[in-house]
Amino acid sequence: MAIFYVDGKFVASDRAVIPVDDLAVLRGIGVCDLMRTFQGKPYFLKEHLERLEQSARAVDIVLKWRLEEIKAIVLETLDRNREMTEANIRIIVTGGSSTDFITPQGNPRLIVLVTRIPPLPPEWYQNGVKVITVNQEREVPEAKSLSYIPAALALKKAKSLQAVEALYVNRDGFVKEGTTSNLFAVLNAHLVTPEDKVLKGITRKVILSLAxxxxxxxxxxxxxxxxxCAQEVFITGTNKGVVPVVKIDDTTIGDGRIGEKTRQIIRALDEHTLNFQKE
Known part of the structure; x- marks a missing residue:
């Protein structure tokens, strides 16, 4: 059974609880971040912790812990789950208990969950995937919030249409990002990705450094x-890596096959990950 860190204690997953008056329960107020391991090592731990801090700042939650303290807790939680060869690590900072049941009052709770990484279908990477678009925008784009109802509904719609992701299109007709992914497109031999009012993923950062x-x-x-009208499109995420997109709604992208530039990016990311594992 997995061991989680919950509000100052390491507990078995079936005993992991927080009070029902926490704003995470009452209002969905809180932030989170997700990373994975390679060869048992957290991938870009520092960057994920910095993004967690940024998310908390964006929704006015004050962290009680220094990032070095959170790092130590993450590493200990991972060590207590060493039977998992590769794992997801979720860090959650809740809004904490509140006397008015709506306003964070400086007592957030820290939770660290370590779980096995679920396998993704190999055909995603062999044949590419379909995604859909939804007219939707994040309320606080710069924060990885606990409030995922709009994303969950968008993903449900995507699955009903045999798609794996939903891309957000804002009121001005610009495509921003996916529910849990960043967006890239090859347009006239340039790699293009939105910059403003999107949640900037760590995998996105790596892709930009390699591309x-x-x-x-x-x-x-x-x-x-x-x-x-793009020649190639792909989405990226912590667990997804680079996923080629060959269809958006009812439109086939390019010739409907994985493009060569996308394959080059995938190879570059694979090499980068391999080098990380050797460090």
């Missing part, structure tokens, strides 16, 4: 009309 050796990179808005 400059392959093609010119542009950080700019992408209108939906332009995205549907």
């Amino acid at each position: 400059g050796k392959i093609m010119t990179v542009e950080l700019r808005p992408i209108p939906l009309t332009e995205l549907l």
